[in-house]
Structure formats: C-alpha cells, structure tokens
Amino acid sequence: xxxxxxxxxxxxxxxxxxxxxxxxxxxxxxxxxxxxxxxxxxxxxxxxxxxxxxxxxxxxxxxxxxxxxxxxxxxxxxxxxxxxxxxxxxxxxxxxxxxxxxxxxxxxxxxxxxxxxxxxxxxxxxxxxxxxxxxxxxxxxxxx
Amino acid sequence: xxxxxxxxxxxxxxxxxxxxxxxxxxxxxxxxxxxxxxxxxxxxxxxxxxxxxxxxxxxxxxxxxxxxxxxxxxxxxxxxxxxxxxxxxxxxxxxxxxxxxxxxxxxxxxxxxxxxxxxxxxxxxxxxxxxxxxxxxxxxxxxx
DNA sequence: TCGCGGCGTTGTATTCTACAACCCACCCGT
DNA sequence: ACGGGTGGGTTGTAGAATACAACGCCGCGA
Numbered sequence: 001x002x003x004x005x006x007x008x009x010x011x012x013x014x015x016x017x018x019x020x021x022x023x024x025x026x027x028x029x030x031x032x033x034x035x036x037x038x039x040x041x042x043x044x045x046x047x048x049x050x051x052x053x054x055x056x057x058x059x060x061x062x063x064x065x066x067x068x069x070x071x072x073x074x075x076x077x078x079x080x081x082x083x084x085x086x087x088x089x090x091x092x093x094x095x096x097x098x099x100x101x102x103x104x105x106x107x108x109x110x111x112x113x114x115x116x117x118x119x120x121x122x123x124x125x126x127x128x129x130x131x132x133x134x135x136x137x138x139x140x141x142x143x144x
Numbered sequence: 145x146x147x148x149x150x151x152x153x154x155x156x157x158x159x160x161x162x163x164x165x166x167x168x169x170x171x172x173x174x175x176x177x178x179x180x181x182x183x184x185x186x187x188x189x190x191x192x193x194x195x196x197x198x199x200x201x202x203x204x205x206x207x208x209x210x211x212x213x214x215x216x217x218x219x220x221x222x223x224x225x226x227x228x229x230x231x232x233x234x235x236x237x238x239x240x241x242x243x244x245x246x247x248x249x250x251x252x253x254x255x256x257x258x259x260x261x262x263x264x265x266x267x268x269x270x271x272x273x274x275x276x277x278x279x280x281x282x283x284x285x286x287x288x
Numbered sequence: 289t290c291g292c293g294g295c296g297t298t299g300t301a302t303t304c305t306a307c308a309a310c311c312c313a314c315c316c317g318t
Numbered sequence: 319a320c321g322g323g324t325g326g327g328t329t330g331t332a333g334a335a336t337a338c339a340a341c342g343c344c345g346c347g348a
Contacts, residue, residue: 001267001268001271002270002271002274004267004270006274007267007270007271007273007274008255008258008259008262008270008274009255010274010277010278011258011262011270011273011274011277012254012255012258013186014274014277014278014280014281015162015166015277016166016179016182016183016186016254017183017281018159018162018163018277018280018281019162019163019166019167019179020166020179020180020183020203021203021204022159022160022163022164023163023305024203024204024205024305025204027306028204034334034335035160035163035164036164036335038160039160039161039164042157042160051295051296052295052296053294053295053296059164059165059168060165060168060169060172061168061335061336061337062336062337062338063295063296063297064296064297064298064336064337064338064339065335065336065337066296067296067297067298068297068298068334068335068336069335071297087295087344087345088343088344088345089294089295089296089343089344089345090294090295090296090344091295091296110156110160111152111153111156114152114155114156115152117280118152118155118280121279123145123148123151124145125276126146126148126151126152126155127145127146127151128272128276129151129155129273129276129280130146130150130151130152130154130155130158132269132272132273132276133154133155133158133159133162134154134158135265136158136162136261136262136273137158137161137162167336168336178303178304180304195326195327196326196327197325197326197327205304205305205306206305206306206307207326207327207328208305208306208307208308208327208328208329208330209304209305209306210327211327211328211329212304212305212328212329213304215328231313231314231326232312232313232314233312233313233314233325233326233327234313234325234326234327235326235327289348290347290348291346291347291348292345292346292347292348293344293345293346293347294343294344294345294346295342295343295344295345296341296342296343296344297340297341297342297343298339298340298341298342299338299339299340299341300337300338300339300340301336301337301338302335302336302337302338303334303335303336303337304333304334304335304336305332305333305334305335306331306332306333306334307330307331307332307333308329308330308331309328309329309330309331310327310328310329310330311326311327311328311329312325312326312327312328313324313325313326313327314323314324314325314326315322315323315324315325316321316322316323316324317320317321317322317323318319318320318321318322
C-alpha cells in the first residue's frame with residue numbers, strides 16, 4: 001500500500017490531469033455546449049432553476065461571466081428568465097424544453113464515453129469510485 | 145450498492161464538477177502559475193524533459209498553444225530549451241532550477257489543500273481512491 | 289425619504305485557445 | 319543527390335472565456 005502522503009499526491013496529480021483535459025474533451029464530444037455551458041445547464045436542471053448569483057458562487061465565476069454565458073444560452077433558446085414578481089431585482093433562470101433536450105443529448109454522449117472507459121471495471125469498484133468522488137466533492141463544497 | 149449505470153453517472157457528474165472548479169481554484173492557490181502552466185511543469189518534471197508535441201498530445205492542446213505557453217514559461221525562467229544534437233527539429237524542454245523551485249512551491253500549496261480535504265479519510269480509502277484515479281486516467285490516455 | 293446593499297449588465301483588457309499558413313530539418317525513394 | 323513527404327515548431331488571426339470595475343435598478347431599513 002502507498003503511504004498516506006503518496007496517496008494524496010497521486011490523487012492530486014490525477015485529478016488535476018483529468019481537469020486539464022476535461023475542457024477539450026467536452027469540446028470534442030459536444031461542440032455546441034462548452035464545459036461551462038453544460039455544467040450551468042446541469043445545475044439549473046438539478047436545482048429546478050436558480051439565480052445567476054447562485055451559479056457564480058457555486059462555480060467560482062464572476063457574475064459578469066455568468067451574465068454573458070446565460071445571455072448566450074438564452075439566445076440559443078436553452079434558458080429562460082423569469083422575473084420574480086415579489087422582488088424585481090431577481091431573475092429566476094430556468095431550462096426551456098429545448099434546453100432540457102439539449103442537455104439530455106450532451107449528457108448521453110458523456111455518459112456513453114464514460115461507460116466505454118469504465119467498461120471493464122468491476123461493479124464494486126465503480127461503486128466505490130463513485131462514493132469516493134462524492135465524498136471528496138462534498139468536502140470541497142462546504143469548505144473553502 | 146448503486147447500479148452500474150448510477151455509478152457511472154455519478155462518476156461523470158462528480159469528475160465534471162471537479163474539473164469545472166479546478167481552474168479557479170488553481171488561480172486562487174497560486175496566481176503566478178495557471179492550471180495549465182502548473183500541469184506543464186509537472187509533466188516536465190515527471191518525464192525529465194520532453195518535446196512540445198508530447199505535451200500537446202498528452203493534454204489535448206494545440207501545438208500553437210503549447211508553443212506560446214512554453215514561451216511564457218521560458219521568459220519567466222522556469223523552462224529551458226535544449227536542441228537535440230541528432231535532430232535539429234527537436235527541442236527538449238527541461239525545467240530550470242527556478243522552475244523546479246516554483247513548481248515545488250505550487251505543488252506544496254496544492255498538496256496542503258488536498259491533505260486538508262482528505263484529512264479524515266482512512267489510509268485504505270485514500271489508497272483505493274488513488275488507484276482508481278490512476279486506472280481511470282490511464283484508460284483515458286491510451287484510448288481516444 | 290434617503291442611502292445602503294444586493295442583483296444584474298455593460299465596458300474594457302487580458303488570457304487561452306484553435307485553426308491555418310508557414311519555415312526548417314530530416315527521411316526516403318527514385 | 320534531389321524532390322516530395324513528414325514531423326516539429328512558430329506566427330498570424332480570430333474567437334471565446336474570464337476578471338475587474340463602473341454603472342443602473344430595485345428593495346429595505348433607519
């Protein structure tokens with residue numbers, strides 16, 4: 001077994017390598033939906049709609065970046081803005097039917113790619129890997 | 145236990161979420177060394193030097209992107225080019241002493257952050273997590 | 289009512305990246 | 319040995335992503 005330190009270094013290195021590739025991989029898989037756009041749409045689907053500020057905080061992006069990304073997604077017809085009747089400052093962002101469909105399409109492509117890469121993994125290993133990632137990310141969210 | 149499909153979906157989602165944050169996280173941790181620069185320097189250290197083309201292939205970046213990144217790192221004094229005497233087309237890229245030091249500094253910051261996040265993991269889990277990531281990435285490299 | 293704070297947009301500059309065109313050096317077949 | 323082909327690298331150009339700052343708008347509390 002690796003030492004604790006060795007394990008941490010490996011985890012750091014391999015996660016970083018993955019991150020470095022993710023952008024280009026997403027671009028090749030579904031050129032219409034960048035990695036950022038994809039994650040924003042996913043978040044909207046998970047959360048059943050949210051504000052731009054929430055997206056900015058969650059993904060550590062500037063609000064201006066989100067504003068422009070959302071503007072692009074709106075122009076594509078994937079997102080719609082719903083003004084909060086109680087507070088006119090707030091716009092709730094929601095997926096349109098087209099956005100939902102597009103997201104499903106991209107997600108399916110990604111899912112297939114992952115399935116292929118993980119084809120020869122034992123079910124138990126997949127399960128544990130998923131569990132570890134969940135655990136890691138949940139820590140990353142709450143902290144820092 | 146999760147179904148095979150559920151596990152894959154979770155792995156895809158969590159890896160993607162990590163990737164989306166990695167860039168900004170790196171920028172906050174060590175503003176001088178972007179995520180790309182950091183990974184390039186790391187690769188040079190691991191490989192004890194390599195060609196620009198190798199970096200481009202490994203990280204799925206265009207050779208022009210690598211060329212400019214390396215130019216920047218060279219201007220900063222972190223990388224040097226060594227012409228291959230046998231084949232004049234080839235430049236072997238190597239870390240300088242300053243590059244090694246800078247990389248160590250950034251790596252230490254990252255290592256600390258990861259250690260904190262993984263502080264309460266059992267050694268066995270760390271070991272397995274590291275192993276899974278290695279396995280996943282090695283597949284990603286060879287294929288596609 | 290006035291001012292402060294939260295939400296979002298717009299102006300501006302920088303950086304990253306891809307694609308294409310190009311140069312130079314090696315290689316191989318004739 | 320020469321001429322095309324190939325591989326490695328750089329440069330021109332354009333587009334996208336992003337940050338920071340300034341602003342407008344609205345609501346809320348003193």
